[in-house]
Amino acid sequence: MAFFLQLVVTGFAQGMVYALVALGFVIVLKCSKAFNVAQGQFVMIGGYLGYTFLGMLHLPVWFSLIIAIALAIIMGLVVERLLLRPMVGKPVLAIIMVTMGLATLLDAFAVFFWESQYLTYHGLLPTINLRVGEISVPPETIIGIMVSIVAVAMLMIFFRYTRIGLAMRSTAEDEQVVQVAGIKVTTVYAVSWAIAWVVGIIGGILLGGQGGVTIQMENVGLKVFAVVLLGGMDSVEGAVVAGIMLGMLENIAAGYLDPLLPAGGLATVFPFIVMIIVLIFKPYGLFGLKRIERI
């Protein structure tokens, strides 16, 4: 039982970060209809930035967080202006290929600046030790959960109560109507990309603090796809619920089944197995909108 609860707790912490990152993906998909393959790369860059600021330059945590977020916003705006703006109205595949090119470019950055090494900055994020009975909660995960909850809550408030949040929600509904109403759609796109970068970078810093950074961290992006599919492509709440669910399921499945498998490593493919099952039986996810098409 203790083993099970331990897995659930670690899974919850991981799932919270997945949810946060998935939120960035869903926002871009909803607002600008761009399927962002590079979301995992944002996370990886975030991890490396976390190492640079905390592990290498020894900056205080709050200060590094502010710089990282500022950098993320700038990157978001630059990427949107240079790569995605020319693609407005182009076919889906073309936009996917552009983000795939972006992913490759970011890989190149990681190789260039950090030589794609395995780097850690354990114990540099603030830690809280917590023990409930036999279950010990890994110290970095509490702060991870807290930061993720705060970030998700802030995004929700942002969507519900601010002017630009309203503009983003309506852009997701109907782009043309929004333009007629006098809202600049390009601003909405730019903001959505900035948000995607910010959540990616925050997620990267949190995950990097827990388990170190490698270039493999971009695989979080692939898990995020599974999260988004499970939650429903166009649902913000779905992304959060599915993120937590997938984080837990992945940990439980890996914890119990890995010893039974010849080569283990179930955690790396588990999201994909979930993905296939969801795709076959419930293609629009748990909370997704079912689309009806006409010629």
Add this chain to the structure above:
Amino acid sequence: MDLPCGTFQENYAQDMAFIRTKTQWGILAAFLILLFTFPLFLSDTLLSIAIVIGITVISVHGLNILTGYCGQISLGHAAFMAVGGYVSAILCAKLGWSFFTALPCAALSAGLVGLIFGLPSLRIKGFYLIMATVAAQFIVIWVILQLYSVTGGPNGLPVPRPEIGGMVLKSKASYFYLVMIFAILATIMAKNLVRTRVGRAFIAIRDNDLAAEVMGINVFRYKLLAFFIGCVFAGVAGSLLVHYITYAFPAQFPFLDSVWYLGMLIAGGMGSISGGIFGVIALKLLDYAVTLAGPAASDIFPALSGPAGAALGLFIRGLVIILFVIYEPRGLIHRWELIKAYFRLWPFSR
């Protein structure tokens, strides 16, 4: 069509022919002679690049049929190659089959695995289907790692070179001929397939699947058929690749390759068989140029040595994809057609 003035189609056979004029026959003959004398004057490195280009052409034809013609985007093509490669490797290395009996089995099993991962295409398309094929990539590689008693896991499996009538194709030149024969056959098959009833059904599904269904095309069957055919091509390519390297290991078939095959298709021109060939040749040569340029650049700028060289390769790959999609979305083949039209219409072209 871009036939010269005064070429008339007088019967059905002429209408269907690929090659209509004497000039075209001449160019084809010259090209084939050049192709089959490559081993005589190409250096060893260039010859191995030519072999890899030939193998990739086969694989990209499959992807072109699936993605370019039927519109079902696949990001798991390297995994389907892996299936073909591993089946052929196991049959040859463990059971002692000959290459030519193992090849059809490899192609067929790759096709069947493709069929399985194509099943979700019944209900989903677009983003969702892409995800299913990404899942295929990772699940297939994971299964290969799990079956390490048969596949050798991460260490791989040594594979013999193919044998024809007691003669082992040990040299690069002989393997080059084998690959080129397969590449030419694949090209002819692909080019013919896309103008049959099946190929036209694929195109109808790509352009509008609802309209295609109304027209009486069994969309699901044809989508599955596209998956099957595309993956059969991938299986053949994977088998050829494994026998060329004489080793099968999972890292041969990375996710990045799946992405890069799609990149080749886009650079060359999607939905055009010659476009696929153009894309493969251009981007493989670009890759080679990058591997040459890396050390050369680090001689001039010492700062560029080591990982920066690797970064340069990735950087150029990413940039090429982005620039092509933004500035030349119809691919190299479109530019090629424009150039041909320019010379055909000269001096009236502008």
